[in-house]
Amino acid sequence: MENVNYENHFTFAGCDTVALAEEFGTPLYVVSEEMIRERCGEIRENFLNKYKNVKAAYASKAFLTMAMCKIIESEGLGLDVVSGGELYTAIKAGFPTENIMFHGNNKSWEELELAVINDVGRIIVDNIYELDLLEEITKQQNKKMKILFRVTPGIKGETHEYIVTGQKDSKFGIPLEPEKINDVVARVMDSENIELMGFHFHLGSQLFENHIYKAGIEVIAKLMKDLKEGLGFITKELNAGGGFGIRYTSEDHPQPLHYFTDAIMEAVEIQCCKHNLDLPTIIIEPGRWIVGEAGVTLYTIGSIKEIPNIRTYASIDGGLPDNPRPALYKAKYDALVANKMNEELSTTVTIAGKCCESGDILIWDLDTPPLEAGDILAVLSTGAYNFSMASNYNRLPRPAVVLINKEHPELIVERESYDHLLDREIIPSYLKK
Numbered sequence: 408m409e410n411v412n413y414e415n416h417f418t419f420a421g422c423d424t425v426a427l428a429e430e431f432g433t434p435l436y437v438v439s440e441e442m443i444r445e446r447c448g449e450i451r452e453n454f455l456n457k458y459k460n461v462k463a464a465y466a467s468k469a470f471l472t473m474a475m476c477k478i479i480e481s482e483g484l485g486l487d488v489v490s491g492g493e494l495y496t497a498i499k500a501g502f503p504t505e506n507i508m509f510h511g512n513n514k515s516w517e518e519l520e521l522a523v524i525n526d527v528g529r530i531i532v533d534n535i536y537e538l539d540l541l542e543e544i545t546k547q548q549n550k551k552m553k554i555l556f557r558v559t560p561g562i563k564g565e566t567h568e569y570i571v572t573g574q575k576d577s578k579f580g581i582p583l584e585p586e587k588i589n590d591v592v593a594r595v596m597d598s599e600n601i602e603l604m605g606f607h608f609h610l611g612s613q614l615f616e617n618h619i620y621k622a623g624i625e626v627i628a629k630l631m632k633d634l635k636e637g638l639g640f641i642t643k644e645l646n647a648g649g650g651f652g653i654r655y656t657s658e659d660h661p662q663p664l665h666y667f668t669d670a671i672m673e674a675v676e677i678q679c680c681k682h683n684l685d686l687p688t689i690i691i692e693p694g695r696w697i698v699g700e701a702g703v704t705l706y707t708i709g710s711i712k713e714i715p716n717i718r719t720y721a722s723i724d725g726g727l728p729d730n731p732r733p734a735l736y737k738a739k740y741d742a743l744v745a746n747k748m749n750e751e752l753s754t755t756v757t758i759a760g761k762c763c764e765s766g767d768i769l770i771w772d773l774d775t776p777p778l779e780a781g782d783i784l785a786v787l788s789t790g791a792y793n794f795s796m797a798s799n800y801n802r803l804p805r806p807a808v809v810l811i812n813k814e815h816p817e818l819i820v821e822r823e824s825y826d827h828l829l830d831r832e833i834i835p836s837y838l839k840k
């Protein structure tokens with residue numbers, strides 16, 4: 408079997424995961440640099456080098472650390488950030504700010520100011536309130552910023568309702584009501600400090616079908632045509648967002664990248680030809696697709712509770728705080744018992760997290776070898792939206808992150824300690840007595 412060493416341990420990115428658990432402790436996020444770089448290479452080969460006038464940015468909300476910024480920069484991709492915190496991380500990592508796109512549906516004055524001062528490449532303006540703030544900040548700072556408008560094309564992706572974004576009833580983007588969008592485009596065309604480069608849409612996440620991207624492009628191309636005819640506005644850039652799905656379990660059948668990108672490029676050509684428009688620069692911004700499968704999380708099994716004729720719960724030393732996705736989206740994961748790779752999967756258990764919360768179940772009905780306390784569980788495809796969505800619920804310190812490069816593990820985020828949990832706390836003096 409692949410990924411099993413002579414000790415019958417699960418190996419990930421060439422490292423014995425049981426040894427990693429021993430060295431760094433559990434729960435532990437393990438991320439493969441090689442797998443991330445492979446995905447970036449695929450983006451170059453099947454998109455950036457295949458088509459003219461295209462760009463790709465990594466949606467950093469999926470997983471962001473300063474080390475990750477360095478990897479993305481060296482792969483020649485841009486970075487999509489969605490908050491002052493993500494932007495600050497990128498700035499501190501020395502990421503070239505001209506390759507940063509700043510998203511978000513409620514950016515604050517301070518966040519926008521940070522972006523303007525640091526000459527962020529594109530601000531993806533979500534609403535009129537934000538446009539007003541940006542006008543003021545750019546005037547104050549005496550800068551000219553390039554922006555895209557995020558629009559909602561009115562298309563619903565087939566994914567969990569919490570991660571669809573392109574439908575009409577959405578908190579994201581400017582609705583495509585003709586008067587509204589015309590007014591706002593006309594307004595920025597007159598602005599001295601803001602240059603509108605084009606439009607952005609993002610339809611949802613963990614998507615497996617390319618037809619909705621085609622539909623999105625059809626809607627935006629129509630908008631481009633109307634704005635060209637009505638206002639003489641030429642769209643130079645079109646950002647089609649991210650959302651390409653990955654494999655979590657055998658139920659998922661992910662498509663190769665080019666299944667999406669070829670469809671996007673074909674649709675752009677067809678639509679622009681139909682409406683007699685110049686081809687804009689096309690941008691994609693995948694997050695999950697780049698890091699999701701490049702991560703595993705290691706846990707130690709503790710209590711094993713058999714409820715006769717019903718089920719057996721095997722509890723791990725983490726759960727909902729380091730991976731809220733099963734509780735939030737009913738997300739499914741697959742896992743292996745890392746120290747028992749040669750044993751038959753003769754039993755079925757439910758993997759329970761350690762939070763005081765009945766919903767803290769990581770995996771229902773996982774086939775495993777007979778389990779005992781101390782076994783190491785490796786949950787697969789946890790590279791995206793696990794570390795980045797982790798919390799301290801029940802005051803569990805957040806796990807460390809180890810990056811594996813050429814079979815060498817390197818700590819890139821330290822494990823939180825109990826003292827870290829108290830770091831920002833202050834007991835008012837009157838309570839100290």
Ligand code: LLP
Pocket residue numbers: 466468469487510570609611612613648649650651692693694695696732736791792
């Ligand atoms: N661009 C924009 C504007 C986005 O809002 C997102 C994700 C992406 C790109 C990247 O999407 P991806 O390629 O990673 O699917 N926490 C959820 C996912 C939320 C995604 C939000 N936006 C989850 O754990 O499934």
